[in-house]
Ligand SMILES: Cc1ncc(C[n+]2csc(CCOP(=O)(O)OP(=O)(O)O)c2C)c(N)n1
Ligand code: SF4
């Protein structure tokens with residue numbers, strides 16, 4: 001549903017705060033007038049729950065705030081609260097997200113438009129707090145909308161957009177916002193916080209309509225459907241995911257109208273790609289070392305650019321192919337792994353390989369794995385990857401290996 | 410001054426039915442289900458919502474009462490109903506109650522008392538979902554009832570033993586064999602006692618059996634009226650899992666109580682009150698021997714005299730040695746022992 005909004009001039013009535021990514025999400029949740037939130041401790045996502053708890057304690061937000069006894073319950077509680085019409089929020093990291101998995105996979109067919117924050121974390125054992133994207137990526141096939149953010153501002157803005165998209169009746173699917181552990185969840189930056197009136201113009205109330213579980217609407221939810229109906233229900237999920245393309249475009253356009261900021265292209269950020277011979281691709285805060293390296297390399301005459309993917313589900317196949325296929329070579333840098341996958345590549349690299357399969361022009365593609373367990377991605381790593389990409393550009397050939405960067409051999 | 414007390418929604422005031430003739434005629438669990446002939450759990454579902462009335466939301470965890478009860482397009486539920494994951498009855502109750510409370514408190518939904526009932530089987534509740542139920546029973550500001558229907562096995566998946574299956578019972582995971590007559594050697598959990606003893610702010614815990622239908626409905630009504638999180642444990646004879654003629658379901662329920670194996674009681678604000686034949690036992694009536702109950706069921710057909718005696722001895726202990734007979738298993742140090750210990 002399109003929400004009618006008037007054009008607003010540049011955001012002068014915003015207040016500017018120095019806050020972390022997690023705190024920015026909490027600011028957005030106050031503005032979204034959240035109803036029910038559930039918490040369970042695990043680093044690094046839990047800073048968002050600390051921020052929300054403080055807001056509730058200070059009376060800035062009126063919501064049911066429940067500390068659950070485990071992530072399985074944490075996600076199940078908000079699932080049920082959402083079905084009676086409450087706007088809900090939840091989140092986790094690493095093995096906590098995995099612990100909740102049963103409850104995560106049922107929300108798309110139940111059409112529960114919950115929003116969750118995944119503070120990306122390695123799946124320990126072995127013990128590790130640092131970022132890896134494998135936690136959030138496990139829901140990529142089951143109907144969750146999935147995006148990666150890079151800054152505190154993007155955290156706040158994307159949270160508002162997330163409710164708008166997830167709760168749009170054409171979509172009605174859960175949405176996970178992924179934020180790199182430590183690099184974003186804990187790092188502060190100046191962030192513009194809009195006033196509530198503006199948010200109300202952008203974000204309508206959550207309305208479950210005929211799916212509301214209430215004595216006035218005595219439906220039976222999630223009956224035994226078996227082979228009689230399950231495939232049709234899966235198909236409906238698939239159609240909803242397809243409709244999300246339009247709904248996301250609309251939401252970002254409206255966001256720009258109301259708040260006077262936000263990207264033209266919701267799907268990915270392009271950095272110096274206009275004339276780029278080599279395009280590197282990554283998700284999340286890895287953009288920082290890559291951007292710095294690109295500036296250094298450009299000073300030496302190397303035309304390198306970056307595509308930072310924001311949306312992974314739905315996957316922006318056409319726009320991404322259009323943006324990438326003009327390069328002479330591509331370097332995909334995964335902060336995740338997929339053991340035993342084609343070419344042993346990370347998840348993003350293989351998704352992009354698949355997306356390019358039907359493209360008119362397929363530049364050589366190299367796949368890199370880097371920064372696992374929160375290891376710093378250095379400029380040297382990026383230079384090395386870029387040099388290899390130049391090699392592939394010259395030979396015109398992809399190679400069949402996946403290159404691990406910054407790893408002890 | 411900062412707010413320190415918590416806001417709690419009002420509950421429905423459901424007066425007890427004064428006799429079977431005073432029970433309302435309306436049904437909220439009707440035709441459409443596909444449970445076995447003689448299934449007591451299905452009767453429990455029917456009585457549970459008859460007791461709660463139409464302004465009720467029911468959540469059900471995976472198990473027979475989900476799978477056999479809600480075939481798409483033939484739901485028997487007249488009230489709103491939703492599935493919850495196998496170990497999630499506690500979370501379903503809590504989440505639903507929290508959602509309603511938030512919306513009513515913020516004026517986003519018409520304010521009215523709506524009953525929230527989450528049911529679970531013994532597997533879903535007493536094994537997998539124990540932690541979530543326990544957590545919910547500590548959230549005193551959310552009104553809900555968790556009803557555990559105990560057919561003493563993972564019935565829906567083909568009768569496997571759970572932590573609530575009686576000692577020695579033959580299930581598909583504990584078949585008697587030539588080398589081992591008894592595979593399942595664990596004693597059943599004391600679920601209601603555990604819930605009552607372990608959750609100081611849960612105001613109402615009760616045990617029920619559908620053989621005593623009016624009493625059962627009145628306990629449901631009491632639980633919903635008193636408010637906060639409450640818990641009811643129902644013992645449900647299951648002809649398929651227990652292996653007996655379906656016409657004996659009620660009789661087996663009665664025998665479970667008359668043998669003292671399953672006590673009928675409630676704990677309201679910490680006060681234990683026994684019911685019916687259980688009360689008679691407390692007041693001195695002799696218990697029937699457990700063999701009268703066990704030998705009517707195929708799942709105990711492999712029992713020897715020794716097994717029957719062991720079983721009887723364990724039940725005797727709950728009556729003779731427990732501080733609160735058949736409810737709480739603690740024992741006080743006897744006076745002479747205590748005197749010796751302090752020397
Ligand atoms: C997480 C999970 N594990 C296993 C199952 C398989 N399962 C479905 S129903 C069921 C039996 C549940 O037993 P109980 O809670 O006692 O209910 P009953 O079937 O006896 O009515 C099981 C194990 C499941 N649905 N979910
Ligand atoms: S197996 Fe037992 S609980 Fe399940 S439907 Fe049959 S009688 Fe009822």
Ligand SMILES: [Mg+2]
Pocket residue numbers: 472530531532558559560561562563564565
């Ligand atoms: Mg069972």
